[in-house]
Amino acid sequence: MILDIIIAAVKVIVIFAMVLTSVPILIWMERKGAAYIQDRRGPNRAAILGVRLGGVIHSLADALKLFTKEEIAAAPVSKPLFYIAPMIAFFIAVVTVAVVPFAAPLKLFGYEFTLQVADLNVGLIYVFAMSSIGVYGLLIAGWAACGKYSLLGALRSAAQMISYEVALGLSVVALFLLSGSLKLQDIVMDQGAMVWHWNFIRQPLAFVLFLTALFAETNRLPFDLPEGESEIVAGYHTEYSSMRFALFFMGEYTHLIVGSLIIATLFFGGWQFPFVGAAVMKENINQIIILGWPAGAFFMLIFGWWLASKFRRRYRDLRDYEPLVFGVPAMLFAILLLMAWAGLMSRGLLGDIPQWAGDVAIFLIQLATVLAKAIFFCAFFIWVRWTLPRFRYDQLMNLGWKVMIPLGVANVAITSAVMAFQ
Amino acid sequence: METVLFYFLAAITVVSALLVITRANPISSALMLVVCFLATAGIFAMLGAMFIAVIQVLLYAGAIMVLFIFVIMLIQTDAGDLKRRAITFGKILGAVAAVYLAIILGIAAWRPPFIEAPQAGEAFLLPATMGSQLLTTYILPFEILSVLLLIAIVGAVVLAKKKI
Amino acid sequence: MIITVHHYLMLSIILFVIGAIGVVTRRNALIIFMSIELMLNAVNIAFLAFARWNLLIEGKMIVLFVLAVAAAEAAVGLGIIISIYRNRQTVYVDEMRLLKG
Numbered sequence: 169m170i171l172d173i174i175i176a177a178v179k180v181i182v183i184f185a186m187v188l189t190s191v192p193i194l195i196w197m198e199r200k201g202a203a204y205i206q207d208r209r210g211p212n213r214a215a216i217l218g219v220r221l222g223g224v225i226h227s228l229a230d231a232l233k234l235f236t237k238e239e240i241a242a243a244p245v246s247k248p249l250f251y252i253a254p255m256i257a258f259f260i261a262v263v264t265v266a267v268v269p270f271a272a273p274l275k276l277f278g279y280e281f282t283l284q285v286a287d288l289n290v291g292l293i294y295v296f297a298m299s300s301i302g303v304y305g306l307l308i309a310g311w312a313a314c315g316k317y318s319l320l321g322a323l324r325s326a327a328q329m330i331s332y333e334v335a336l337g338l339s340v341v342a343l344f345l346l347s348g349s350l351k352l353q354d355i356v357m358d359q360g361a362m363v364w365h366w367n368f369i370r371q372p373l374a375f376v377l378f379l380t381a382l383f384a385e386t387n388r389l390p391f392d393l394p395e396g397e398s399e400i401v402a403g404y405h406t407e408y409s410s411m412r413f414a415l416f417f418m419g420e421y422t423h424l425i426v427g428s429l430i431i432a433t434l435f436f437g438g439w440q441f442p443f444v445g446a447a448v449m450k451e452n453i454n455q456i457i458i459l460g461w462p463a464g465a466f467f468m469l470i471f472g473w474w475l476a477s478k479f480r481r482r483y484r485d486l487r488d489y490e491p492l493v494f495g496v497p498a499m500l501f502a503i504l505l506l507m508a509w510a511g512l513m514s515r516g517l518l519g520d521i522p523q524w525a526g527d528v529a530i531f532l533i534q535l536a537t538v539l540a541k542a543i544f545f546c547a548f549f550i551w552v553r554w555t556l557p558r559f560r561y562d563q564l565m566n567l568g569w570k571v572m573i574p575l576g577v578a579n580v581a582i583t584s585a586v587m588a589f590q
Numbered sequence: 591m592e593t594v595l596f597y598f599l600a601a602i603t604v605v606s607a608l609l610v611i612t613r614a615n616p617i618s619s620a621l622m623l624v625v626c627f628l629a630t631a632g633i634f635a636m637l638g639a640m641f642i643a644v645i646q647v648l649l650y651a652g653a654i655m656v657l658f659i660f661v662i663m664l665i666q667t668d669a670g671d672l673k674r675r676a677i678t679f680g681k682i683l684g685a686v687a688a689v690y691l692a693i694i695l696g697i698a699a700w701r702p703p704f705i706e707a708p709q710a711g712e713a714f715l716l717p718a719t720m721g722s723q724l725l726t727t728y729i730l731p732f733e734i735l736s737v738l739l740l741i742a743i744v745g746a747v748v749l750a751k752k753k754i
Numbered sequence: 755m756i757i758t759v760h761h762y763l764m765l766s767i768i769l770f771v772i773g774a775i776g777v778v779t780r781r782n783a784l785i786i787f788m789s790i791e792l793m794l795n796a797v798n799i800a801f802l803a804f805a806r807w808n809l810l811i812e813g814k815m816i817v818l819f820v821l822a823v824a825a826a827e828a829a830v831g832l833g834i835i836i837s838i839y840r841n842r843q844t845v846y847v848d849e850m851r852l853l854k855g
Contacts (some may be wrong), residue, residue: 293648593756604772650824705758720815748786750833
């Protein structure tokens with residue numbers, strides 16, 4: 169009993185820390201991605217000890233700036249509401265990640281870890297319930313800030329989010345008709361390892377609808393109206409400064425990451441490695457480690473070599489050494505891994521890996537798979553944001569109610585008809 | 591463990607319900623009602639009705655109360671009206687009658703045997719059972735419910751439309 | 755002591771009566787409406803408690819229907835309140851006394 173509580177607490181802390189530390193990386197990706205799409209370089213000036221790290225330090229600089237800025241509260245309608253609104257927005261975005269499965273159940277030392285904070289038997293509807301409450305963060309923020317831009321942004325945002333929640337829910341009804349269960353772990357396992365069995369092939373319409381509705385739920389362009397940015401200054405977070413704005417900001421990016429994880433889990437097979445199923449992986453884990461270890465180290469070596477080859481004496485100061493700062497350690501680490509592999513192979517230790525090492529290796533591969541898929545979807549979100557123009561409000565409402573809901577219902581009807589006549 | 595959780599959730603529910611009916615500002619009442627619904631969802635989850643708990647959060651706390659808050663924001667009462675609350679004799683009589691009702695119901699309900707919850711099998715806790723019952727035994731109420739929701743949608747749009 | 759069905763029933767009774775006091779006491783039509791939702795919630799708790807202790811699925815089905823009907827009722831009721839506000843410019847129920855003799 170105590171062990172259960174400790175393990176659950178550790179899982180919560182680890183997953184929360186993982187989501188929280190990926191927010192600055194996502195911010196960096198967004199700014200660099202935006203820049204390269206717009207044919208410029210993006211942030212590359214902030215530096216620590218002369219090393220610029222390609223702009224990642226800008227996120228740290230942003231965090232420091234937001235911490236130390238003055239908190240302005242311009243005579244709000246009600247102080248408790250003003251304080252609580254950003255907390256709700258951030259809290260709900262983070263809490264949704266509790267049901268995402270990161271790997272298959274791991275059996276270690278006689279105990280079975282489930283790699284999900286909570287395996288609810290209504291896991292999917294829990295995600296939608298949390299998005300419903302997320303509306304309150306924005307609504308209360310706009311109301312409590314007592315300004316016309318804020319109220320306008322809040323009402324628009326709430327109307328948009330509740331319209332697209334219906335489309336979000338409808339588009340996955342067919343999905344759990346196919347999987348027969350609401351648990352996310354069951355949906356992932358039902359998808360199997362073959363790519364043509366994943367849900368984006370079996371339910372393409374549901375995939376498109378869910379993706380579009382998720383854009384609307386996270387208030388990303390092209391459904392960006394609540395945040396305006398050229399129409400209503402900043403919408404519902406106009407009046408928020410410093411740490412509260414930071415909470416909204418982090419909440420939005422966390423919602424993005426969690427949304428990408430959910431799409432990867434529901435439609436792209438979650439932690440399943442494409443074409444290599446869990447059973448196949450378990451049997452051949454020896455070969456996989458024997459071949460994969462030097463392959464990965466070799467790729468890291470090539471990457472480090474390429475980075476180091478970009479070294480040019482252009483500025484004649486510390487900025488020149490930046491490719492070397494990454495390239496040389498990557499090459500050295502890769503050579504170290506190759507030597508370790510060679511050493512273990514010559515001793516014959518890699519031929520017979522203990523059970524627990526094989527299981528941990530499989531867990532790491534599955535974790536890397538689901539994270540790679542989530543990062544791909546985050547990049548997709550960023551790509552679409554800087555490509556498409558913004559919807560007008562009536563076009564948005566039209567799309568949500570008159571196009572996506574009928575398509576969702578048609579999807580359920582077609583899926584159930586096909587399932588009934590099989 | 592379960593005792594502590596029950597008393598905690600029950601305390602939140604009762605306190606927020608009391609705050610709902612005593613706040614002057616309608617938005618504060620609405621937000622207290624949202625807290626009450628979230629705590630009630632916790633109580634539903636303790637009673638083994640996990641599906642109903644998340645549906646309560648999704649529907650009641652997430653959609654109906656958002657609708658309430660929209661309407662309250664559109665119907666803005668100015669601050670002068672908020673102070674004009676009169677404690678009339680009728681209200682005191684009503685409150686006393688309600689408390690009397692509570693006492694009578696409480697005395698009627700507190701009867702032995704005091705047994706704890708029986709072991710609930712998997713079939714009781716899964717949403718699949720509810721789904722299958724909904725489509726076999728309760729199919730008529732289900733269909734009537736969908737017609738009712740359609741009527742409610744059309745009716746709400748017609749009622750709230752401005753006369754052109 | 756262990757939690758029995760009576761504890762949940764007491765909670766349900768307290769919530770129901772608080773809702774009833776809200777309906778009787780307040781003047782704002784919106785808060786009366788919210789108290790009605792509170793009463794519906796209390797009844798849901800009672801249904802689910804009985805369903806759990808007798809292991810009947812019927813309690814959960816009724817709760818599902820009550821939830822859906824409450825949603826429909828909230829939508830239509832708020833539409834009515836908005837219409838009344840447009841015509842009378844007030845939402846206080848003691849100011850709507852045109853039919854009073």
